[in-house]
Amino acid sequence: MQTVKMVITGPFSSGKTEFIKTISEIDVVSTERSITPDSVESQEKSETTVAMDFGRITVDNDLVLYLFGTPGQRRFDFMWEILAEGMLGFVVMVDSSKPETFREARSILETFRAYAPTPYVVAANKQDHADAWKPEDLRIALRIEDENVKLLPCIATDIEYVREVLLELLYSILEEMDSN
Amino acid sequence: MALKGNLAVFTTTQLLNLINLSKRSGSLTIFEGVETGEKMMLGDGRTQIDKLVAGKPLARLNFREGKLVFAEMQSKDGHLASILQRSGKLNEEQSRLIRQRAEALKMSDKGLALSLINANYVTQKDIIQSIQKHTVSIVFDLMTWKREPFEFKEGDQAPASRILVPIDLRNIIIEGTRIQNEQLELEKEIPNLDMALRFAEDPSSFKNIKLGANEWRVVGFINPKNSIRQIAKACNMTDTEIRRIVYALLQAGLVQMVKPQVEAKRRPDIRHPVPRNTPDRDVVNRLITKIKTINKTP
Numbered sequence A: 001m002q003t004v005k006m007v008i009t010g011p012f013s014s015g016k017t018e019f020i021k022t023i024s025e026i027d028v029v030s031t032e033r034s035i036t037p038d039s040v041e042s043q044e045k046s047e048t049t050v051a052m053d054f055g056r057i058t059v060d061n062d063l064v065l066y067l068f069g070t071p072g073q074r075r076f077d078f079m080w081e082i083l084a085e086g087m088l089g090f091v092v093m094v095d096s097s098k099p100e101t102f103r104e105a106r107s108i109l110e111t112f113r114a115y116a117p118t119p120y121v122v123a124a125n126k127q128d129h130a131d132a133w134k135p136e137d138l139r140i141a142l143r144i145e146d147e148n149v150k151l152l153p154c155i156a157t158d159i160e161y162v163r164e165v166l167l168e169l170l171y172s173i174l175e176e177m178d179s180n
Numbered sequence B: 001m002a003l004k005g006n007l008a009v010f011t012t013t014q015l016l017n018l019i020n021l022s023k024r025s026g027s028l029t030i031f032e033g034v035e036t037g038e039k040m041m042l043g044d045g046r047t048q049i050d051k052l053v054a055g056k057p058l059a060r061l062n063f064r065e066g067k068l069v070f071a072e073m074q075s076k077d078g079h080l081a082s083i084l085q086r087s088g089k090l091n092e093e094q095s096r097l098i099r100q101r102a103e104a105l106k107m108s109d110k111g112l113a114l115s116l117i118n119a120n121y122v123t124q125k126d127i128i129q130s131i132q133k134h135t136v137s138i139v140f141d142l143m144t145w146k147r148e149p150f151e152f153k154e155g156d157q158a159p160a161s162r163i164l165v166p167i168d169l170r171n172i173i174i175e176g177t178r179i180q181n182e183q184l185e186l187e188k189e190i191p192n193l194d195m196a197l198r199f200a201e202d203p204s205s206f207k208n209i210k211l212g213a214n215e216w217r218v219v220g221f222i223n224p225k226n227s228i229r230q231i232a233k234a235c236n237m238t239d240t241e242i243r244r245i246v247y248a249l250l251q252a253g254l255v256q257m258v259k260p261q262v263e264a265k266r267r268p269d270i271r272h273p274v275p276r277n278t279p280d281r282d283v284v285n286r287l288i289t290k291i292k293t294i295n296k297t298p
């Protein structure tokens, strides 16, 4: 049996766990940790991913796709390299409503690209949020000049969007094969 | 859709660049940053900065198809008579009288410009150049702002009574980058705001030195126990502002930088390529087929 993997990365609280939960056929094996109630993180949410998220999509008897979500807090970024190993491609999730996280998104993107030159897409997540920046604006804000890199609107709780993001990543992988 | 944020995380230059590249029309308002006492988490899930909410508007810029056409800033008198005076086209007395008359007659900037040109006070070119200068100076000011909330609203039109002078943003961005380079220089000179300061000699030597009010405020906090960052906070200064002052004090040999009590630990960035699996086309195609069929209802 063959297994392949994709990595879902992005800044703290950008929606990585949610994304994997929405499409995984198993309950996401998540290493969530409660955030201390009176800390700043907790204004955002009550739990954060500590080591990784882990989701699965079974294609057939001999092919399984694993989705790995990276932990959001930088103090756990020793995990990134391990997760990046052997990945087919990666998705950079960005909370489009939080410009304060764009710089980090850019830095994560760069780091992953340095780990492995695999194709990737950027998901402009939380497009349902009133303050969400448009994907076109995010492209400029994140300085993604390469037109071949797809910047896709996303709502991580909505399967339609999640499916589209993964499909676009797979199409990018095919395109890369064609160009080699 | 809104384009909201604050200048601490998305700079004026970045904003102008975005508006220029996307050929936007609309208005950009910069607000006073009001402290909430709350913190805002950056994307690393670790760094926190003060969370500011929008207070009263401090500046507004209008754009048409990516060009800057109008700017006003609360702290910069934008009356045409004052603008012409600042650029040397009117003297103080002329400016005062003209302004009085214009206000008495409830003249708009446009009407005033016309009558000034007709009366041969100034030329149309004078007016355009003066307004341009005023607009650009507002933008350069904004480029030094470091934490104010902003909001861009699409399609908002510039005030009809004002004289609109379209300015290509690219030149301003280039110039703005130069200004920011100055900041980078300062950051290189004073990279670590967690360092502390101490007097190079007896503080009484300051008596004969001319310092501005801001410098004095900083001097008042100099003590090996206070980090530069803490001083900035106490004086309500931005990082750049405190760096500028500390730099000047250092250059003048009045203060010395001393080691921070606790040096911030930095983990080296490990970035070596990891092994990569080259998948085969069949695998990717099977994945595509499978994912297309997934239709869970959440």
Ligand SMILES: Nc1nc2c(ncn2[C@@H]2O[C@H](COP(=O)(O)OP(=O)(O)OP(=O)(O)O)[C@@H](O)[C@H]2O)c(=O)[nH]1
Residues within 6 Å of the ligand: A010, A011, A012, A013, A014, A015, A016, A017, A018, A019, A044, A045, A047, A048, A049, A050, A069, A070, A071, A072, A073, A125, A126, A127, A128, A129, A154, A155, A156, A157, B045
């Ligand atoms: N409105 C909206 N909320 C979302 C969306 N995606 C995620 N969220 C919410 O955003 C918060 C963070 O989502 P998570 O999936 O935990 O984010 P994460 O990236 O895994 O976070 P860390 O593991 O802490 O880095 C949660 O409250 C989610 O419910 C979205 O598309 N729209």
Ligand SMILES: [Mg+2]
Residues within 6 Å of the ligand: A016, A017, A018, A048, A049, A053, A069, A071, A072
């Ligand atoms: Mg998570």
